[in-house]
Amino acid sequence: MSNWRGIETAPKDGTVFDVWLGDADADEVEFYCGPLSRRSTDWHWHRDRFRPVMGLALPVVTVMPTHWMHRPEPPV
Secondary structure (H helix, E strand, C coil): CCCCCCHHHHCCCCCCCCEECCCEEEEHHHHHHHHCCEEEEEEEEECCCCEEEEHCCCCCCCCCCCCECCCCCCCC
């Protein structure tokens, strides 16, 4: 069973979570995810849009995540 949820249900209270960039252009996805992946980590709701935590200095985030999930617990 997948833990991915539709982006419309993502928290907008500053909670940090992982996103899936399913519909984004391949070049934009590689910028946020690296090659061969559509999963990006550490995003949150900021200034009326979803943004990567480390990318707050970017003037415009052009991708829109399609899904989100809570970050996994770190290994023990």
